Amino acid sequence: MxxxxxxxxxxxxxxxxxxxxxxxxxxxxxxxxxxxxxxxxxEPCAFEWYQGYAGLKPLLNQYIAPDANILQIGVGTSSLQEAMVNDSYKRILNVDCSETVVEHMKERHRGLPSLVYKVLDCRDMSCFASGTFDAIIDKGTLDAIVCGENSVADAKQMLLECSRTLRSDGVYMLITYGDPRSRLCHVDNAELGWDVIMYYLEKKESPDNLNNDGHGDSKRHMYGPYSSLNGDDVNFLCGLQDVHFAYVCKRK
Structure with missing residues (x-):
C-alpha cells in the first residue's frame, strides 16, 4: 500500500x-x-522461533526416540536440529518452501551428515510414502500458515499430509504461541486420526531451569500433560499469558 x-x-x-x-x-x-x-x-542469519533445544529437550526425549525417523517442517534458520543431532538424535530431514534458506542451511551444516535439507511445500508431501516418519516437528509453520489468505484450507491440507506420512503411534509435535482457542480447531480434528495432548512452556529458559550442560529441567520449565477433551484443562490453558504451548498429536 x-x-x-x-x-x-x-x-x-x-x-x-x-x-x-x-x-x-x-x-x-x-x-x-x-x-x-x-x-x-x-536475513540469512540464524533465528530461533519460540523455544530452543534447552526448552524442548524434555518434551522431545519423552516422545521421540533418538533413532526415530524425524521430519522438521518449515525449518527456516533454526538451530534446533543441530543441537538434537549433537546430543543423541541420529537423523533429521528438514524441509522448507524457501530454496534460499535450504541452500543456506545445507552449506551451514555440510559437516553434519545426519541433517538433510530439502525444498518442499508441506501442504504437498506426495514425495513421501504414507507412514514414513516416526515424528514430525512443527515450530511455527502452522502459525505462519494460519496467517495466510486461505488459512483454514491450507492448514487442514498441511495437517492431513502430516498425519498421512506419520507411522502408527508417530507424533506430530506443534510448538506455538497459540492457545487452545486458536489451535485445537485445527489440530483436534477426527479426520487426522490422532489424539492431542497439551503442554505449556515458560518462554524464558532462566539459569535456574538449566543443568550444567545447558539443557532444560522439565520440573521447572514444562508443565502438563493436559487433555484436549477436558474442558477445565482447556479453560486453564486459555487463561495463561506469556507462555508457549506444545500440542503433541499421537497417531492412532
Whole structure:
C-alpha cells in the first residue's frame, strides 16, 4: 500500500485502527511463500522461533526416540536440529518452501551428515510414502500458515499430509504461541486420526531451569500433560499469558 494512501486511511479511521490494520496486513504476509523467500534473501542469519533445544529437550526425549525417523517442517534458520543431532538424535530431514534458506542451511551444516535439507511445500508431501516418519516437528509453520489468505484450507491440507506420512503411534509435535482457542480447531480434528495432548512452556529458559550442560529441567520449565477433551484443562490453558504451548498429536 502506498504511504500516502496509508496516511489518508489512518487519518480517516484513527491511529489505533490504522495500526491494527497494518499489523493484520503484515501477519497475512507470514502465510506467503514469497514473503519468506524475500525475507531469507535479506536475513540469512540464524533465528530461533519460540523455544530452543534447552526448552524442548524434555518434551522431545519423552516422545521421540533418538533413532526415530524425524521430519522438521518449515525449518527456516533454526538451530534446533543441530543441537538434537549433537546430543543423541541420529537423523533429521528438514524441509522448507524457501530454496534460499535450504541452500543456506545445507552449506551451514555440510559437516553434519545426519541433517538433510530439502525444498518442499508441506501442504504437498506426495514425495513421501504414507507412514514414513516416526515424528514430525512443527515450530511455527502452522502459525505462519494460519496467517495466510486461505488459512483454514491450507492448514487442514498441511495437517492431513502430516498425519498421512506419520507411522502408527508417530507424533506430530506443534510448538506455538497459540492457545487452545486458536489451535485445537485445527489440530483436534477426527479426520487426522490422532489424539492431542497439551503442554505449556515458560518462554524464558532462566539459569535456574538449566543443568550444567545447558539443557532444560522439565520440573521447572514444562508443565502438563493436559487433555484436549477436558474442558477445565482447556479453560486453564486459555487463561495463561506469556507462555508457549506444545500440542503433541499421537497417531492412532
Amino acid at each position: 502506498p504511504e500516502k494512501v496509508r496516511k489518508q486511511e489512518a487519518a480517516s479511521v484513527g491511529p489505533i485502527a490504522a495500526v491494527r490494520d497494518w499489523v493484520g496486513e503484515l501477519l497475512t504476509h507470514y502465510g506467503s511463500q514469497e514473503y519468506w523467500e524475500r525475507r531469507y534473501q535479506k
